[in-house]
Amino acid sequence: MKAYLAILYARMATLLQYRAAAFAGVATQIFWAMIKTMILTAFYAQTTASQPISLVQAITFIWLGQALLALLPWNIDKELEAQVKNGNVSYELVRPIDLYSLWYARAFAIRTVPTIMRCIPVFIIAILFFGLTAPISWTAFLAFGVSLIFGSFLSTAITTLIIISLFWTISGEGIQRLMPHVALLLSGLTIPLPLFPEWLQPFLSFQPLRGIIDIPSRLYTGVIPVQEAFYYLGFQLIWILVLVGMGRWLMGRALRQIEIQGG
């Protein structure tokens, strides 16, 4: 365990050096959130039917989504990608480590560090100037925090799974182009999930990507009452276990079958 934590810290320290990227991210996310807020405000002003969530809640959804954007499994660790492509992954195996845990630790760093660097300034600016509301209660805030941590583990499991898929696809171009769009859409970043049509809701509420930002956002805004928090934390936990199990199983198969080339 200590080994993986040490790798995690080393990786986090490296990622913390990308300050310019974080600054650009903050600017972009604020810009997008403003545009989305305007669009939603215009829609809400024109509609006569009652909406599943209020405009204030919808705006909070948007700001939370933009602040936490980097948490989505939209990219992967370039070094690991290169390792799979050129076969150097075999050299990782000369160390007494479990490869899945190593990759999971590295994926956790790539999910959380950029998110932390971006979300704090966006949060502060949004609360001060752009109508991001505070959580509805302290308990809601606590539930939001816990489910956000679960969301990070969930997103990390998906990120790891994407890297494992490279064992079969090698190039990974396809999945890497697809992933940002799938992640944005299914996690409610394009349009908040409650605003999708009624008939899509059963599917949307069972797919794992809603567990990353949508569930924490619903707890924050009170769309999900705090009393039901345990049910949703359980939902996240089950998906984490399923995806980690799947990743381990696929990696085991890949390592047994794949012929690492070289004389």
Next chain:
Amino acid sequence: MSIISVDALSKEFLIPKRKQGFFGSLVSLFSQEYEKKTALDRISFSIDEGELIGYIGPNGAGKSTTVKILSGILVPNGGSVKVMGRIPWEHRIETVRELGVVFGQRTQLWWDLPVIESFELLKDIYNISDNAYKTALHALTETLELSNLMHIPVRQLSLGQRMRCDIAASLLHSPKILFLDEPTIGLDAVSKLAVRDFIRHLNKERKVTVMLTTHDMDDIESLCNRVIILNEGQIYLDGTLSTLRKKLSPERRLIVDLINENDTVSTPYAVFVKQEGHRVWLSFDPTKITPTELITSITSKHSISDLYVENPPIEEIIAKFYRNANL
């Protein structure tokens, strides 16, 4: 007692066959054919504790494949392997705990981190106790002269510096067995000697069993008393260096740079190989004439600007060996 034993080890790779042209690619989409390539063909050997073995052979002979199987990375198609009593691919993590592995072609250190931080990560990965780590680090820093390099990120090190750090990294956990894959490749003469000295010291003083893969015949000559020659997945020779010498012609090369381009060298003690401008290649048999005698006889007749003695490259020696074996 043998620390590594390999019996009838075989490994085949399936390589997708590429068909030529557009039509061929189209066919491959629907029915992919594979070509079987035998990397190792029922090889057997055993290594005793404390041995220093040269494992040599041309590119593609199956050297790295053997090392990868011994470290539990690859699963063979047949045969049995025991490394310190364990089957490596079934107990990869326990097996690699006892192994140190150095690949000359690539670093195992973290590229962006200062050397000392890579070492500290390894301490956690191998779960080395504070005391053992301190002792090992101190000893390695002294013998490999690393104290000035500790705080430099790996990417800024020269190849020789990096290699010394890589070797230190592979030894922090005091492994019983060390696999060295071309540890002197690309190194300058001073670094080469330093690395060789250290390997010798490690084997003599600390009784580490070393398996050395290299194309550098000088590495083999100065370090190993036993060599295993591999070619096309089979063992061609397993024996001492003197057996190898007896089997091969003991040819050496003397390269002479003449001052006068129009001069030619002729001596009864050596065979003229070729001449390119000022430079002349001669071949001689060191059992018949020592290099010193040969050089004296040449310098007495010709004025020369430079000269050096060279071993024929390992590939050439092995190629010769195969030709002999075929006769």
